[in-house]
Amino acid sequence: MDSGATGVVDHLAVPYSGVEELAARLEPALSGALAAGDPVLAVLADAERDAVSALLGSDAARVDFADPARVHAVPAFTVAVRWARLARQAVAGRVLVIGQHLTLPDVGAEHWARLDLAIDVAIEGLPITVLCACPDTDPAIGRTHPQLLTADGPRPGPGYRPPPEALVEYPPPPPPDLGPADAELAFRMADLPTVRRRVAAAGASAGLHDDRVDDLVLAVNELATNSVEHGPGSARLRLWATPGSVVAEVTDRGRMNVPFPGLVRPPSTGARGRGLWLASELTDVLQVWSDDDGTVIRVHTE
Template sequence: MKVERNRVAAPLRLQHAAGYFSSLDDLVAQLLPLVSRALERGEPVALAVRPGTERALYTALGRRGGLIALTEPYPFSRGSGQTTAVRLARELRELTRSSAHATLISEHDSRYDGVDGRYWTEFDAAANIALGDLPVSLLCFYPELPLHLEILEGARRNHPLLLADGEFRPNPAHRTPQDVLAETPAPAPALLGAPAVQLTYTAWQLRDVRAAVTNLMTDSAFGSTRIEDVVLAINEVATNAVEHGTREAQLSLWLSTDGLVCEVHDGGRLADPLPGLRAPRPTDPRGRGMWIARQLCDLLHVWQDHTGTHVRLHAAS
């Protein structure tokens, strides 16, 4: 897989706004003028909304063309807001290659809430980083009630803009992604069973890490090119762990019909709670490893706790 390793530095172009609705009719009434104006300007409009909202919007528009439905996240990545933000950035980057601007409509979906609603806080914070250099208006709509308090608080802190009466207004409660996630860290994913492979390694044993991944994936459903991509991604994460974390780190591997899962654990702390979301610039001497790994895997989720920093990668077969 060809990975974009560098990009010319671009200023912040993302418009990220939160809106609130009391009913489906209220949501469609707010969406209709926004979508209509964008379509009249010839801009692509992408949707990440519930099926009922999509149908109602098409009915209100009186036509079937002009709107783009974005792909659903893989089931195993639904719990990772940072992975969803990376996927959106990838799709929107393609949309804006041939357009000066694009609009994305996102609607809260309770399937992703988890036990405490932190998915949405993580997603909005990650979107501010991953989509920051794109000429995109990201409009996130949340129902007024009922919602977990964490979701409402996350929306209040993560959005630089608020949508009110059809106008964008500065949000005085907005805070940086780093500040938001310092108070509401990215959640840990669901626990897995005993790994097929587990090893402790140092910087001198990265060859053993690559060999362990290659050996487990050989004779699986993965082709040789995909195996090379996954080995590269895991090597980048494993290297970061012993270079920037602690002298020793631990690697765990699981292989199933859903693909390969890898976890890397070290005892260090990350200054950046969501590394690898922003594309590296040509002048950056380092910092490409996590970006490359995010592009090569279907899920890359980073979280921290009292024991250190943890990264889970999932490569679908």
């Protein structure tokens, strides 16, 4: 596997037909990572988790096993962002993530394709390896993975295309309608202080910790500023607050042509791209969609 140098994406599909076969295919990578002291996250169904644990023995206690239903309860792009963040936050070594394509409630087949394409964008150049366990009957494996890890070793994914090109086949759906907002404000550049106050008030009313309120205010301020600076000059803020949770939405009449918003860290020089990146890092979920009516950016903070 690759070293993680800039431009490298270490993301492989692991085709399998049975539980024991998959566990045996994953065991060398898992044992190698654990022997090196690297962080390991495994998002596997119960049967596969148990089979892997049996092969690893006592070392299984050092694997962070996560519930697939909880991990994939958020949009695919958010999952990719969170896995990339593990690599950026790692003190040393190389992070290993094991994922699995599964049938889950409210998770369609296109979620996995979007996730795989987003992973390729989000982890580029980072010290992380992502292995995706995929049923060998899945016809999309090669189209959404740069490499396949077969019994004979890695080989190129047949039909693989660059993520921005392939994403056209799997466009992210718009987020669900949240109903009437608790607060709404049309704003221009001069109104940004009011935007910040409204967001802070929503965070306080939801009972968010002060640090999370500050993060949310900064995230929405970045989005609102970008909207009026680089968009049509006016926009609308909508807020929904429930105990422990705030959703903020910034809408304008412009159209954003960014296939993977918030996934790529902007260059250290220059400010363009900073707003979406910060909003993604400072909140729990970032969603962006554009249509003929304009662009909507939604962030969710708990």
